[in-house]
Amino acid sequence: MKMKTKVKVIGAGSIGNHLTQASRRMGWDVVVVDADPKALERMKNEIYPQRYGKWDESIKLYTPDKEPKGGFDIIMIGTPPDVRMKLALEALKENPKLLHLEKPLCTPDMKGVLEFNEELKKHPGTIVVVGYDNAVGSALVELAGMLEKKTFGEILTLDVEFREHWRGIFSAHSWLAGPWETYLGYWKRGGGAGGEHSHALHLWKYLADVSGFGGITDVKSFFDFKKERDAEYDYLATFLLKTASGKVGRVIQDVITFPVKKWARAQGSNGFIEWVGNASPEGDLLRYQIEGSEMVEKMVAKKRPDDFYCETLHYKDLLDGKIKLADSPLSLDRGLEVMKIISEGYKAAGK
């Protein structure tokens, strides 16, 4: 008899709820651990029933003193970035088959990464992924597939923007008065536009890889910072990137743009393709044209929980060996490279 996949989610906040629900949708058994008993209560009585209709009694909730250890197929770390690597190291020692680390991977000082990588050598069987879920969503999988097949000829440049006023994040965290009460308000803790919207840098890197751009060789970055009470964060982070093949492209991330703009564009020698994330309540938009043909506009239906369901489906494929980690957009290596770019950017800005 096949055993049910067992999942432990650490962090019962916004992402912890999404990851739990997606795992339950897969039919997996889930336990959730949070250091704050109030967060566990909020998950059970507010966030989960409000988002997904009702609480699921099969989900078991624990504080760290009672945390079950060992025997998990998957461990997902959905805490703020400044505690991630410490928890990741502990989770790795439990030898899960797959370890999901939320984005951004860590703090810009890269604390804990070396130690984690050393421990990882002792766990060759553990697949480590970073939760840049957009890249495994249906619309972007389709877009990446077209770039790989050279549908638009040779890709000449790539642009990605994740420009999202963080009022959306704060409305999902009604218990927070403002950025100063959370890691979000502190670039040093992995918050600000650089860390929080690093989906854009990640997507650029992934699409550059599938377009055959070669590795990133040069980055120029500019940030705009803001101080609010004792918080300090970049509300705008911009990057110009150059790769080994000489290709140049651009990434913009901010926490001030409203309405939200989540957008990617690839210009090829024989046409272009654009992705507009959440273009309408129905889902994401793909708009493309092969030179000499009609422009195509195609809605790819999705609701917010589907973003994370696509991610758990991807994990099943990784665990079943249908996808190799090196081919996964979510590989640790890509997540690490994104974090290094952000880290170098802050240094260059004199931080």
Ligand SMILES: NC(=O)c1ccc[n+]([C@@H]2O[C@H](COP(=O)([O-])OP(=O)(O)OC[C@H]3O[C@@H](n4cnc5c(N)ncnc54)[C@H](O)[C@@H]3O)[C@@H](O)[C@H]2O)c1
């Ligand atoms: N992939 C996505 O689209 C997406 C969406 C939302 C959030 N995130 C990421 O997820 C991370 C968390 O964001 P969030 O909005 O869920 O935050 P949150 O504040 O809502 O939840 C984080 C939870 O972690 C708990 N926690 C903190 N330290 C802990 C510890 N040592 N042990 C156990 N629990 C601990 C907190 O008590 C809190 O309940 C961030 O890095 C964020 O960028 C990603």
